[in-house]
Amino acid sequence: MKLQGVSTLFTSSFADFKRDKVRTALTSLGIMIGVLSVVLLIALGLGLKNYIQNQFESLGANLVMILPGSGFSGGRGPAGLAGGAEFDEKDVRSVEKVPNIKYVVPVYIHSSVITTADKEISGSIMGANEEIFSLINIDVQTGELWKKTDVEKKAKVAVLGNTLAQDLYGNPSDALGKTIRVGGMRIKVIGIANKIGNQERDGAAFIPYTTTFGSMNPKKTFFAIYLGIADKESVTTVKSEVEKTLLKRYDKDRFSVTEQSEILSTVDQIFGILNIFLVAIGSISLMVGGIGIMNIMYATVTERTREVGIRRALGATTRDILLQFLTESTMLSLFGGIVGLIVAWIIVLIVRNWFPVALNLFAVILAIGVSSGIGIFFGVFPAKKAADLSPMEAIRYE
Amino acid sequence: MSSIISLKHLYKEYQLGDGSVFTALRDINLDIHEGEFSAIVGPSGSGKSTLMHMIGLLDKPSRGEIIINSRDVSTIDDNQTSTLRNSYVGFVFQQFNLLNKLTVQENILLPATYSRRNLDFDPIARSEMLMEKFGIISKKDSYPNRISGGQQQRVAVARALIMKPQLILADEPTGNLDHKTGNEIIDLFEELNKSEGITLIMVTHERELAERTRRQIRVLDGEVISDKKK
Numbered sequence: 001m002k003l004q005g006v007s008t009l010f011t012s013s014f015a016d017f018k019r020d021k022v023r024t025a026l027t028s029l030g031i032m033i034g035v036l037s038v039v040l041l042i043a044l045g046l047g048l049k050n051y052i053q054n055q056f057e058s059l060g061a062n063l064v065m066i067l068p069g070s071g072f073s074g075g076r077g078p079a080g081l082a083g084g085a086e087f088d089e090k091d092v093r094s095v096e097k098v099p100n101i102k103y104v105v106p107v108y109i110h111s112s113v114i115t116t117a118d119k120e121i122s123g124s125i126m127g128a129n130e131e132i133f134s135l136i137n138i139d140v141q142t143g144e145l146w147k148k149t150d151v152e153k154k155a156k157v158a159v160l161g162n163t164l165a166q167d168l169y170g171n172p173s174d175a176l177g178k179t180i181r182v183g184g185m186r187i188k189v190i191g192i193a194n195k196i197g198n199q200e201r202d203g204a205a206f207i208p209y210t211t212t213f214g215s216m217n218p219k220k221t222f223f224a225i226y227l228g229i230a231d232k233e234s235v236t237t238v239k240s241e242v243e244k245t246l247l248k249r250y251d252k253d254r255f256s257v258t259e260q261s262e263i264l265s266t267v268d269q270i271f272g273i274l275n276i277f278l279v280a281i282g283s284i285s286l287m288v289g290g291i292g293i294m295n296i297m298y299a300t301v302t303e304r305t306r307e308v309g310i311r312r313a314l315g316a317t318t319r320d321i322l323l324q325f326l327t328e329s330t331m332l333s334l335f336g337g338i339v340g341l342i343v344a345w346i347i348v349l350i351v352r353n354w355f356p357v358a359l360n361l362f363a364v365i366l367a368i369g370v371s372s373g374i375g376i377f378f379g380v381f382p383a384k385k386a387a388d389l390s391p392m393e394a395i396r397y398e
Numbered sequence: 399m400s401s402i403i404s405l406k407h408l409y410k411e412y413q414l415g416d417g418s419v420f421t422a423l424r425d426i427n428l429d430i431h432e433g434e435f436s437a438i439v440g441p442s443g444s445g446k447s448t449l450m451h452m453i454g455l456l457d458k459p460s461r462g463e464i465i466i467n468s469r470d471v472s473t474i475d476d477n478q479t480s481t482l483r484n485s486y487v488g489f490v491f492q493q494f495n496l497l498n499k500l501t502v503q504e505n506i507l508l509p510a511t512y513s514r515r516n517l518d519f520d521p522i523a524r525s526e527m528l529m530e531k532f533g534i535i536s537k538k539d540s541y542p543n544r545i546s547g548g549q550q551q552r553v554a555v556a557r558a559l560i561m562k563p564q565l566i567l568a569d570e571p572t573g574n575l576d577h578k579t580g581n582e583i584i585d586l587f588e589e590l591n592k593s594e595g596i597t598l599i600m601v602t603h604e605r606e607l608a609e610r611t612r613r614q615i616r617v618l619d620g621e622v623i624s625d626k627k628k
Contacts, residue, residue: 392456392457
């Protein structure tokens with residue numbers, strides 16, 4: 001009959017922990033905090049990534065965006081407006097000539113104070129043509145969408161995003177038929193959009209782009225032009241055709257023609273790097289936690305010199321002693337890691353109500369792997385010290 | 399009688415800080431036979447504890463041979479030494495050396511957890527038999543710091559016997575006990591020796607205790623100066 005084995009090592013470690021609960025808890029605390037911070041930072045990074053991806057994904061498939069500046073395409077020069085082209089109706093007309101494009105939507109975005117009879121909040125105004133609704137899959141919950149004729153008539157009508165309607169009137173449907181004021185303009189709410197889960201869309205007021213021409217948009221320009229491509233296969237051809245068309249008017253680096261998948265992969269790249277940074281920062285606390293364990297284990301070895309001597313006298317090999325101390329440090333570390341993971345998980349579940357943080361398998365494996373790795377790595381030196389004690393001297397140790 | 403351990407020309411030397419050499423044991427030649435109850439006696443510093451550590455394989459000699467079962471074990475590696483310590487010798491120490499975080503029974507079973515061979519007996523049943531025999535069965539689940547010194551030393555003796563060793567080594571086994579309890583432990587040793595033929599070596603500086611054994615090995619300044627058998 002052979003009693004020595006993994007289970008004996010575990011039971012003996014547990015017995016030690018049980019006898020000194022405070023020390024066990026304090027030792028694990030360092031690892032717990034380390035794992036907690038690493039996992040939370042990963043969750044935050046993933047959350048940010050999800051949030052931004054979600055914003056782009058809800059734009060719909062086969063979407064190509066004409067943006068000012070070098071945009072997301074990774075070229076030199078500033079992304080965004082600075083130095084970029086300001087598109088106008090002439091651009092819209094020339095782009096419309098490119099074949100295989102289903103929708104051409106000029107987009108004017110304006111942050112503004114929106115006033116109702118008894119409220120005043122800041123929101124965003126999105127000026128576009130009627131194709132925007134088909135392009136980004138917006139339908140009404142109540143009321144109706146404005147039409148091509150409204151664009152032609154510069155009608156002062158709006159379709160409110162669900163969240164905006166709710167913020168303004170409490171119950172979204174109550175907004176129907178009301179009048180909102182934007183700048184000096186009075187606009188009638190004729191429809192409330194379905195909630196689509198994209199904060200930017202849900203919080204915007206959609207009005208015909210022509211309606212913005214005036215005090216709001218005196219230069220009659222657009223921030224971007226969105227294109228809905230008829231089928232996926234023609235996306236590349238359309239992109240190069242559109243670029244060719246626009247190059248007649250603008251320099252190469254004053255605009256960019258980007259498809260959504262490119263943006264998504266850029267976002268993916270940026271957040272990949274961000275995540276590495278976050279993990280690196282969190283790892284510092286894991287390291288400190290590991291050193292804490294090493295400290296305690298060293299102290300434990302001295303404290304338990306006599307125990308080591310007794311065990312050696314009774315037949316324990318240096319390997320048995322090494323394994324015993326390693327098991328203890330690994331279990332301490334793993335214990336801290338698992339508790340840290342559970343706490344992180346709870347925090348993620350709570351924070352999820354406000355922000356799309358997420359835990360993935362990678363974070364879990366990393367937390368468990370790293371904490372047991374730390375236990376082994378920082379446990380080796382004290383364990384070696386214990387194992388190398390001469391049995392005779394250890395047993396005489398007072 | 400066959401000898402279970404023979405020491406041949408055994409030396410133990412220590413290098414001192416100033417470069418000189420201190421000889422703790424000098425040319426020790428000793429045979430311990432099966433069934434003997436011996437005492438190693440001598441004043442403190444005489445080398446008797448060092449001698450015991452050699453016999454118990456807790457320390458390695460500088461020179462000379464330790465022969466167990468006709469095999470020189472003075473140069474075997476740590477693994478083999480540990481295995482041999484585990485199966486061939488049982489220790490009883492002055493400070494009892496029980497682990498306070500383990501129960502009485504777990505302490506007694508500790509050597510069995512380090513056994514690398516298949517035991518031909520059930521250690522749990524054997525531990526219960528030993529506790530029964532030594533009158534400590536009621537303390538089975540107690541922790542050592544909750545029982546008396548005499549009981550602790552009985553636990554230590556039971557632990558020394560659990561692996562059915564060929565030899566019990568007792569280092570000042572009565573040192574931490576009062577006179578009466580000390581005598582009881584020696585009674586126990588005598589009984590184990592007589593009725594079960596267990597070989598015992600006891601290190602002591604108490605003449606009275608030594609008188610109760612059948613062989614007295616006197617050590618002084620690292621040398622055996624007399625070896626009397628009754």
